[in-house]
Amino acid sequence: MKILFVHQNFPGQFPHLAPALAKRGHEVLALTDEKNQRPSPVKTLRYKSPEPVKTNGVLGRCYSDFAERGLLAARGARAMRDRHGYVPDVIIGHTGWGETLFLQEIWPDAKLLVYAELMYRTKGHDVGFDPEMHPDSDEGRFLTISRSAHLLQGIVQADAALSPTRYQAESFAPELRSKITVIHDGIDTTRVCPNPDAWIQLPDGPRLCAGDEVLSFVSRSLEPYRGFHVFMRALPEVLAARPDAHVVLVGGDDVSYGSAPRDGRSWKDVMLAELGGRLDLDRVHFVGRLPYAHYLSLIQLTRVHCYLTYPFVLSWSLTEALSAGGYVVASDTAPVRELIRDGENGRLVPFFDIPALSAALIHGLSGDHEAPRLRDVARQTILSGYDLHRHSLPRQIEWVESFDPMR
Template structure:
């Protein structure tokens, strides 16, 4: 079989599936993306460079759409070149969010296209307006409605869609949900697993193990969408209550989601200026972005893992923390509540309740075995519902097989059993 993937940041959400497909005899896997140094054995790279960025003079409602068209055109040109070289895919698979899948069917109209639909934007009921510190402005409604043009055009171009969680599926209009399946990317739970004897040596020379009081916080970047401001403002109280605790903070100072911090500063610098006097820097360790093995070790020595998020895309690290047997204290927001049940496989706390977060952390450390039963059930949740080899990869391959064979796939199939009932207005 010939497989054609596209994602601007190779390999993106498709790492596991392309590794699997490329390892199978008789498959040819081609991946279109922006240039980067990453390689996967057996996967052919085909890169494109957008010929320009969206112009500042373009109406600000339309800038995302203009950039999507530019990306789509870049992929279109690569597809035309591949076709001229004699390549014909049996299926095309790609992320819709940046417009890259928009014009692939104009090159191969009879080849099925499976597009990744990550998020349909809403003015209410999701991320926008959730945080009072970022109030809705008069332009948000028109801007969001126009931004969804990428979703709509991409859906029209695709034969079928996939999305990772039931709540993300529920955000799409009815007519779109009827052609979108829920299949998560999965977690390799044979690699992401607890190790009771794990230890971590910090740059300072300090060594931490599971016997220590270790509070962890992980995000791709330290920003409000992942509750970094709430966590930082709660830290002085947490450290005062837990005089032996060490806090490990993983994440960069860029912006993945939402607005950038003002004046070109990072949210970390702003919040350190605000609460730094109440933080013992000998016990709070900002580790930046770390290699994946180090990330897993951090999870394995964690006593209490804090995960806060707006109603938005659920982080991979959340499920990896469950698979690693972390005791997760998660925000009671819809994406988290789809997977984490309070006092069954973790603890929930109101996103904005810093004092409540400190209370939950106290509960963990005051428990005789730091809530081992909840840790075990967190691991069980990840293995039973999100394991790469036994659950998610077989479901994704069944989806692609259906499309290649001309069969109609199942929509709304969800690893965790039931779809979120709430659909934003």
């Protein structure tokens, strides 16, 4: 087949699927934003980056921005068709940025497959979950609905969709779920595995090794959506109870989800100002975003890994921590419960219960006698259902090839 991937940040969710399909003899191309600098595993073409759209009104601005990107992606697709005679059998895209909105007008006979990451909803998910950081309001719910318009349009147009977890698939309306197949992106368990010799040298800090008393927290950005504020508020009690513990926080100072503080500070600055002198900052290490190899060493050596999240998209860092045989203390929220069963392969605590979180972290750092069993079962959880080469990738390939017009 001729297969075209469309993703503004390609390879995005498809770093393994695209080259795997190429190895099976399919002609695989990718169409991406001209400013995307990520290395591509397949031949890549580029469309013009969108300019900021001037639209009156907040509600219409969301759709205008996504539709503008969709228009530019479609123009790039039209050039592929008209100048080079390119006609794909299958298009695989991500609905999140609007790139798939107009592609069927260019190639009406191609099967359109989309990555359905999450549907924004005004109830039962992230909206209204944390009133302190994101107060619920009519206007906020209106904005959520407007942000969902292109996602709905994208999946309605699609022939089929893929979601990485049941929780994410079930965020879509029941009448759309029949289109969605749940297959996780997959974890390379050969690389992401336990390593008793792991170590990491912190910038301007100590050299930490497996066996040291290390508490890790990982998020793309240090922000409330990933429970950064809750974690920080749990630390004074943890540090007081465990005087030899070191805390390593991985993540940027920007915002990936939700909103930034209104006064222009980062959430890290906000929390450090709130906690004042209650933290021993000689043992709390903010390391920013780490190279992948350094991040992997951290989750391999840590004694306790903490993962917190709103009811929202599940992070790869959780599945990788489990694959590394990590002792994980996590929030008892719906996306997490899909992977972690309390007392079986990790520890769950209510998201907002700071004393419970402190107690669970202290218990893990002090040497939970059940830690070896929890770590073993954590690893088996990923091996049994999320392994890239044994489970995820073969199922993804089978799913794509089921749309072969010659079958």
